[in-house]
Amino acid sequence: GENVEQHPSTLSVQEGDSAVIKCTYSDSASNYFPWYKQELGKRPQLIIDIRSNVGEKKDQRIAVTLNKTAKHFSLHITETQPEDSAVYFCAAPTQGGSEKLVFGKGTKLTVNP
Amino acid sequence: NAGVMQNPRHLVRRRGQEARLRCSPMKGHSHVYWYRQLPEEGLKFMVYLQKENIIDESGMPKERFSAEFPKEGPSILRIQQVVRGDSAAYFCASSPGRHGGELFFGEGSRLTVL
Numbered sequence: 002g003e004n005v006e007q008h009p010s011t012l013s014v015q016e017g018d019s020a021v022i023k024c025t026y027s028d029s030a031s032n033y034f035p036w037y038k039q040e041l042g043k044r045p046q047l048i049i050d051i052r053s054n055v056g057e058k059k060d061q062r063i064a065v066t067l068n069k070t071a072k073h074f075s076l077h078i079t080e081t082q083p084e085d086s087a088v089y090f091c092a093a094p095t096q097g098g099s100e101k102l103v104f105g106k107g108t109k110l111t112v113n114p
Numbered sequence: 115n116a117g118v119m120q121n122p123r124h125l126v127r128r129r130g131q132e133a134r135l136r137c138s139p140m141k142g143h144s145h146v147y148w149y150r151q152l153p154e155e156g157l158k159f160m161v162y163l164q165k166e167n168i169i170d171e172s173g174m175p176k177e178r179f180s181a182e183f184p185k186e187g188p189s190i191l192r193i194q195q196v197v198r199g200d201s202a203a204y205f206c207a208s209s210p211g212r213h214g215g216e217l218f219f220g221e222g223s224r225l226t227v228l
Contacts, residue, residue, distance in 0.1 A: 002172075104149075104157040
């Protein structure tokens with residue numbers, strides 16, 4: 002089955018700096034890589050996703066890059082703001098019929114004003 | 115279009131009691147997933163269901179836990195004879211279909227076992 006590793010587990014940056022979170026996955030057949038943001042006490046919400054036919058995708062201050070050869074993908078947040086503080090999860094699907102999403106353990110991002 | 119609806123939002127049970135958590139997927143979604151989140155931890159897959167079928171229950175403990183998604187009504191996650199270690203947030207998510215797409219999460223049900 003799929004195994005997703007996420008680093009770092011905690012990340013603290015100053016407002017305006019960039020933040021990068023990295024994930025690796027094990028199943029070379031995985032073809033969809035979402036990132037979810039979870040604020041304290043709230044539900045996880047999708048912030049960006051990428052499919053395996055592209056290498057990079059941007060949405061304003063957020064971007065995701067994918068390296069299929071190395072089996073890793075990264076979340077980049079530029080010009081961070083205090084409201085970016087949250088826990089971020091990467092995920093990848095298993096294959097072989099179930100197609101559930103397997104999540105990384107999360108990165109707690111703190112943006113200091 | 116209402117999102118994924120979970121209830122109850124908070125549930126307190128004493129050891130040995132039963133907990134029933136309900137999830138109504140988004141309109142038009144036929145795939146339901148249950149995840150468990152322990153404090154300060156990630157989302158652990160429990161079970162994946164379609165209407166009247168359990169597709170993958172590889173994340174479900176072998177005893178005390180069961181799930182269903184009947185033809186009519188919400189999906190239900192049932193925990194019998196709860197223990198303190200069952201205290202967690204249980205999130206339901208739904209999707210419209212297969213082939214790797216976005217999961218839409220509910221607000222979660224937070225179970226506390228005294």
